[in-house]
Structure formats: structure tokens, C-alpha cells
Amino acid sequence: MMAHVQNLLEALEIVKAQAKVRTMVEEEIISMVQKLSEGIRDVCAGAQPEEDVSPAPVRKSIKEQTIVCLECGRSFKILTKKHLASHNLDADAYREKWGIKRNTPLVCKSLQRERRKKMKAMKLWERRKHAA
Incomplete structure (x- = not known):
């Protein structure tokens, strides 16, 4: 349980630094924290990162106020x-x-x-x- 909290804190620090550099909407922040904490947990556990090729990120990349570049993850109009x-x-x-x-x-x-x-x-x- 303590490792999970530590992973979450590390993910929050990374997202906080990212939010200082560029504008992020709430759903981006939540998604990034979740992905980063899972990624940190996987790295600590020694798991190999898996490729995400599901069509869900493609559909979700075109949002109301932004479109997310699927190559680099940056948001644009x-x-x-x-x-x-x-x-x-x-x-x-x-x-x-x-x-x-x-x-x-x-x-x-x-x-x-x-x-x-x-x-x-x-x-x-x-x-x-x-x-x-």
C-alpha cells in the first residue's frame, strides 16, 4: 500500500511540472496521473511496457476545445x-x-x-x- 502511495506522489509531481509548462484540462491531468502511476508501478515491478494500440485513444483525442497529437501527446486547436x-x-x-x-x-x-x-x-x- 505504501508503494502505491509513493507511486501516486511521484506521478503527481511529474504532472504538476507538466501543468506548469502547458495548459491542461482536468481530464488530461487525471489521465496522465493514472498512466504515470501505473507506469511507475510497472517499472518498479520490472514489467515490460506494452504497446497501446486500442482505438479508444484515437476517438478521445478529438475533444471539444483541443485535439491531442497521438504522436507526441501535445494539445492543439x-x-x-x-x-x-x-x-x-x-x-x-x-x-x-x-x-x-x-x-x-x-x-x-x-x-x-x-x-x-x-x-x-x-x-x-x-x-x-x-x-x-
Whole structure:
């Protein structure tokens, strides 16, 4: 039991340092503490780290206010071409690697909703009819 508490304290220190460097939402902090304390416990027990290839992190990476890069774990509003290039990927290669559908935009949900609303307000399809 004492080792579990020690692992949790070490994980909290790491997350606290990370939170000082970048903005983190509550669910990110909780998830990071859990993963780190489990990882520390596994390292202490001598277990080999296992690859997490489940589709759950992919679905959870696109959140309301952020999208999490599955390569490095950083949060953004948009996964830009420049950022993906830092991982030697383009948008299509990133989607293919992580099993994301081709038509899924690499932006957070709020920004996607905002863009959709602006396009509907512009009514480009009506302008095209009147021009023809």
C-alpha cells in the first residue's frame, strides 16, 4: 500500500511540472496521473511496457476545445501541417497511421462547428446559382 502511495506522489509531481509548462484540462491531468502511476508501478515491478494500440485513444483525442497529437501527446486547436512535419508525416499519413477516417478534419470540435456555421451563413451554393 505504501508503494502505491509513493507511486501516486511521484506521478503527481511529474504532472504538476507538466501543468506548469502547458495548459491542461482536468481530464488530461487525471489521465496522465493514472498512466504515470501505473507506469511507475510497472517499472518498479520490472514489467515490460506494452504497446497501446486500442482505438479508444484515437476517438478521445478529438475533444471539444483541443485535439491531442497521438504522436507526441501535445494539445492543439488544429494539427497543422508544420507540426505534423515535425513527426515526418502529412495529414493523410497521420490519419492512415492512426486509423482516422480520411474525411475527419484534424481540428477540435468547437472550431469545426464554428467553421461549419460560417460556411452555412455565407451560402456559397446560392451565390453559384445566381452567377450562372
